[in-house]
Amino acid sequence: MSSFFSRVRAGLAKTAAQIRDRLTDRGDRAAESTPDAGGARTATSLSEIEDALVGADVGLPATERILLAVKTAGGTGALRDRVGDEIRRVFAGAPPPLDNGTRPRVVLIVGVNGTGKTTSVGKLANLFKQQGHSVLICAADTFRAAAVEQLAVWAERADVDVIRAQHGADPASVVHDAAVAAKARQRDILLIDTAGRLHTRANLMAELDKIRRVVSREIPGAPHEVLLVLDATVGQNGLVQAREFMSVGGVNGLILTKLDGTAKGGVAVAIAHELKLPIRFIGVGEAIDDLVPFDADDYVKALFTDQW
Amino acid sequence: MFDSLSNRLQGVFKSLRGETRLTEATVDAALREIRLALLEADVNFRVVKAFVDRVREKAIDQEVLRSLTPGQQVVRIVRDEMLAMFGTAAGGLTPASRTPRVILMLGLQGSGKTTTTAKLARWLTKQGKHPLVVSTDVRRPAAIEQLSVLARQLSVRVHEPAGEMDPVTRAAGALALAKNSGFDTLIVDTAGRLHIDDELMQELAAIRSAVDPTDLLYVADAMTGQDAVKSAGEFHRQMTVTGVVLTKTDGDARGGAALSVVGVVGVPIAFVGSGERPEDLEPFQAERLVSRVLGMGDVLSLIERAEAAMDDESRAKMAEKKDFNDFSLEDFRDQLRTIKKMGPLEQVLGMIPGMGGLKQLNEQRANMDPKQLDRVEAIINSMTPGERRNHAVLNGSRRKRIARGSGTKVEDVNRVLKQFVEMRKMLKTMGAMTSGRGGRQKLMQMLRGR
Numbered sequence: 023m024s025s026f027f028s029r030v031r032a033g034l035a036k037t038a039a040q041i042r043d044r045l046t047d048r049g050d051r052a053a054e055s056t057p058d059a060g061g062a063r064t065a066t067s068l069s070e071i072e073d074a075l076v077g078a079d080v081g082l083p084a085t086e087r088i089l090l091a092v093k094t095a096g097g098t099g100a101l102r103d104r105v106g107d108e109i110r111r112v113f114a115g116a117p118p119p120l121d122n123g124t125r126p127r128v129v130l131i132v133g134v135n136g137t138g139k140t141t142s143v144g145k146l147a148n149l150f151k152q153q154g155h156s157v158l159i160c161a162a163d164t165f166r167a168a169a170v171e172q173l174a175v176w177a178e179r180a181d182v183d184v185i186r187a188q189h190g191a192d193p194a195s196v197v198h199d200a201a202v203a204a205k206a207r208q209r210d211i212l213l214i215d216t217a218g219r220l221h222t223r224a225n226l227m228a229e230l231d232k233i234r235r236v237v238s239r240e241i242p243g244a245p246h247e248v249l250l251v252l253d254a255t256v257g258q259n260g261l262v263q264a265r266e267f268m269s270v271g272g273v274n275g276l277i278l279t280k281l282d283g284t285a286k287g288g289v290a291v292a293i294a295h296e297l298k299l300p301i302r303f304i305g306v307g308e309a310i311d312d313l314v315p316f317d318a319d320d321y322v323k324a325l326f327t328d329q330w
Numbered sequence: 331m332f333d334s335l336s337n338r339l340q341g342v343f344k345s346l347r348g349e350t351r352l353t354e355a356t357v358d359a360a361l362r363e364i365r366l367a368l369l370e371a372d373v374n375f376r377v378v379k380a381f382v383d384r385v386r387e388k389a390i391d392q393e394v395l396r397s398l399t400p401g402q403q404v405v406r407i408v409r410d411e412m413l414a415m416f417g418t419a420a421g422g423l424t425p426a427s428r429t430p431r432v433i434l435m436l437g438l439q440g441s442g443k444t445t446t447t448a449k450l451a452r453w454l455t456k457q458g459k460h461p462l463v464v465s466t467d468v469r470r471p472a473a474i475e476q477l478s479v480l481a482r483q484l485s486v487r488v489h490e491p492a493g494e495m496d497p498v499t500r501a502a503g504a505l506a507l508a509k510n511s512g513f514d515t516l517i518v519d520t521a522g523r524l525h526i527d528d529e530l531m532q533e534l535a536a537i538r539s540a541v542d543p544t545d546l547l548y549v550a551d552a553m554t555g556q557d558a559v560k561s562a563g564e565f566h567r568q569m570t571v572t573g574v575v576l577t578k579t580d581g582d583a584r585g586g587a588a589l590s591v592v593g594v595v596g597v598p599i600a601f602v603g604s605g606e607r608p609e610d611l612e613p614f615q616a617e618r619l620v621s622r623v624l625g626m627g628d629v630l631s632l633i634e635r636a637e638a639a640m641d642d643e644s645r646a647k648m649a650e651k652k653d654f655n656d657f658s659l660e661d662f663r664d665q666l667r668t669i670k671k672m673g674p675l676e677q678v679l680g681m682i683p684g685m686g687g688l689k690q691l692n693e694q695r696a697n698m699d700p701k702q703l704d705r706v707e708a709i710i711n712s713m714t715p716g717e718r719r720n721h722a723v724l725n726g727s728r729r730k731r732i733a734r735g736s737g738t739k740v741e742d743v744n745r746v747l748k749q750f751v752e753m754r755k756m757l758k759t760m761g762a763m764t765s766g767r768g769g770r771q772k773l774m775q776m777l778r779g780r
Contacts (some may be wrong), residue, residue: 076375079555088655088701134579135606136440141545165480165606203421220581251599253440259557280439283524284564285557293581308469 040299049268052095070092077292078288080259082111084295106322118293118302119185119247119274125205126212127243128156128237132230132271133251134263135209135218138279138305140169142251143215144176144312146277146303151180152219155210159170160200162193162233163217173215179310190224193217194236201240214245221266248273249302264293276314279305355387360404371375372555373586377593397554413527415593421600421614423545423573430462430508431515432541436534436569437549438561439522442577444473446479446549446603447519450575453601454515456485462513464489464504466497466537467521477519481643484608487513502540516541526565534569542661545599546571550587552579559594566595573600576614580605659718662750663710666703705738709746712736721747760772 068089075085091108092101121127124158129146131139140163159177161184163169170186177184187201197214204212216233219226237244250273252260267273278287278301293299300315361382368378388407423433433450435443447463454461463481465488467473474490481488489504501518507646518541523530538546548562548571566573579602588599599614642757710718712735717724724732724747733740 040453076369077556079372079557082369134581138440138444162469166476167483168476171472171475172470195596220578222580222582251554253551255438255551255554255557255561257553257558257583257586258370259372259553259581260555262582263553280524283557284526284560285555287554 038207044075046132046187062285071101075105075288077257077293078286079257079260080288081261081292083137084292087112087238087295092191097260110318110322112295113300113321114292114320116298117298120248122243122245124241124243126201126209126216126226126241128204128212128214128241129245129249129253130214130233130237130271131249131277132216132267132273135166137218137251137253137256138249138277139163139218141159141174141176142249142277142279142303142305143173143213144180144314145305145310147177147182147213148180148310149303149313149315150211150213151182156208157182157211158200158204158207158209159252160197161215162196162214164189164191164193164196165217169215169217176310197233198236198240199319201237201244205241211281212241212244218220222269228264234272236271247275247302249275249277249278251277252287252290252293253285254278255283255285256287256289256294258289260289261296264297264299268297268299273299275300275302277301277305278304278314279307282307282312342483345712349750354390357386357404361386364408364476368589371586372553372558372590373582374556374559374590374594377426377559377590381411381415381593412589415589415701416616417598418590421598421602421612421616425599426514427544429514430505431545432505432508432543433515433517433545433547434538434541434543435519435547435549435575436565436571437519437522438524439470439549439552440659441522441549442575443467443522443549444477444480444519444601444607446547446577446601446611447477447517448484449603450601451481451486451517452484452608453611455484457660460513461515461517462487462489462504462508462511463517463519464500465519466500467519468495468497469521473519473521480608485528498536498540500614501537505541515584518543525568531568538569545573547575548575549575549577550591552576552585552587553583554579554587556590559590562597563593563595566597571595571597573598575601575603575611577603579603580610593658657754659710659713659721659750660715662753663707663718664709665753666710705736706746706749708736709725709738709743711731721750 051080062264071092072085072089075088076082079089081186088105091111092104093108095104131143143159145207147159150191159173159182161170163173164187167189171190174184174186178207185203187195187196187199192218200212200214214233214237216230217226219230221227233291234245234248248267248271250264250267250271252263256263264273264276276290276293276299278290281287281304290301294301301318301321303313304316304321305313364385365378365382368381369375373381385407386403388411389404423431435447435450437443444465444467447465451461451463463477463486465474465477468479478490479490489507491500491503492505494500497520504516504518507513518537520534520537521530523534526530546569548565550558550562554561562571562574573595574588574591576585576599579585588609591597592599599616602612602614604610604612619722709732712732713724717728717732729740729743729747736743
């Protein structure tokens, strides 16, 4: 478990540093700030917190909720602890979907172009396998050139087999074949990779709906999880994406990728606040085991401790 | 992409329009809305502060307050300030300083480098250039193959040294090939990397030394949030970026990243990617983008697209029809085909002034069926040439026959005829307005809202 913490921490270090840099004012306003226990200078004004949160892509509505909570809670504790508490409460309001025990459990991966869907499928397959599940991957991105080949490489690394089709084939038909195969081979989990689609493209969103219908015909209740892959660098459009993919694609969770950069993925807080969508996994690096289950406590702790 | 931002600003100024005089209080209310809108649009929060301050300074100016149309004055100020931010630099590529021109593509993972490389190669080909592309992305599985497939689709030469997995060697080899085989442009695609990944940034520097690029294009996702400034700034600091390509602008991201990167990093935007098709790449034009931000539509792009899609023959045919009295169902069909070639309907509609801001229309976009156009075409194809030239002869039994022939219902045929008659009427009105010399220009000016 210690390696888990250190990886999350390492991945989030930059993110945390960003927020902390803002919250701990080392700049020209140093005179106004007061030293705290750790010797760092904490932000003294709410407007600095507002800048820090807005600068982290948390967005105005969620930022205002956090500010209000911090204001009304008042009094004791460092400002940043109170901010952390409220962020934790935001995440607590968005619980993950329960596993009802259906096998094969179908996990559908969706999102706009370039967020890291294919990579996440590869890493998820590896993670599920490590957890002792038998996995089958369905390569339903028949649009992007070489997407299937990319996934095949990941599948080989994770030692999981792939159901694939010709480039340009109807994705729903591949999904159908994969659902039949997952049942026949008695797999625990069927992971479906889909083509990147902008949520504004009605025809592509309809295609997603068709995939859902086809898989639910083969496996009752499927897809059990529909995970929207969000790039941590995404801004407020992430909220729009989540809303659209939720209403058309039945998304019930998020994968937040590329947290190893300087981006903060703060829009996930806004999404949890507004849409009650939980973050299920986070991507913290390029290696195959750099996708880990999300834990709100660790996330906030990683954001707000000085341990590293 | 900026629909929502223009909606908000339109809302602000609609309320301002009601005021006979601008007071400081109304300006402040408007500025608050502008600030919210810009933040929601992911414009960097520091840029927003500076921007709002500049607008306030100018808006509170007495001349503006006393003018009869203060609302429009504020729109003007916002527009001018945004334009000032983008500077005077035109989009596209500056003329090459030497041959072969070497373009290095760089950026974060998933921003769209490989797709843009292919689109750019196609764009250059259309400009009469002879590009060679090479992938140096040995990290992402199948990235090299992705570029090869795209290049083959576009009949663009790609340098594929089999088994060579050293990015620098691949790039250097491509440059040698370009020099020896007379390619005038080399585009080097690179692996996506984080600006804080020292090892990979060093690799990028090594590629740069090997090919000595004339252009370094930073590919940025229009959906990027506050991080845009940081990552673009760091790439610029280390690599001296010459231009930005803003991708995925066909979504509804408000693209504050564009404003921020230009405002903070100071690198001009060269191209804008606006769709998944290879032809969906256009040189950036600040005027157009700002007009779109402010809800004035993007008429220039629309006209250009129409002209690019309309083949010479149908254009000549349209030019002949001076008064539009002889506008027939055949011409109607030509028009539909042109519209189809212009690209996805929702994209085209978004460019029409006022349309982008209509919420109603946004909802309709979802229901819009591209097959509708095919059906209309099938109906017209099922008519005899005589019927197409003179729609007046289409009585009930002819309509029934056409419906059977095109696999539609009589109601559908009736609807098409009604649309045709309406369009003809509209064209006649426009024809009357634009008759005489310079009529076409007048029409264009009208569309541009001048």
